[in-house]
Amino acid sequence: MQIAHRANGVFAEQRAFDSWIMLGYAAFAAILLMAIYFASAGSGVSAENIAVLPVLP
Structure with a gap:
């Protein structure tokens, strides 16, 4: 259960960084x-x- 709580925190921080x-x-x-x-x-x-x-690469 403790691993699941830690994983949720990591993903939330990563989403904020992606923005x-x-x-x-x-x-x-x-x-x-x-x-x-x-x-x-x-x-x-x-x-x-x-x-x-805009058409040319």
């Missing part, structure tokens, strides 16, 4: 999208290149 990881990934993705947006405002970049950009 910080997901928040970090979301922040990184937002920063990356902003960087692409500002880089696309440069000269020599057409609208077609921006449209194709």
Whole structure:
């Protein structure tokens, strides 16, 4: 019975940690999208290149 109580505490702490990881990934993705947006405002970049950009790996 004591092992079950300890396991519940470990999983609860791990779930709280996972939310910080997901928040970090979301922040990184937002920063990356902003960087692409500002880089696309440069000269020599057409609208077609921006449209194709998300498709390419």
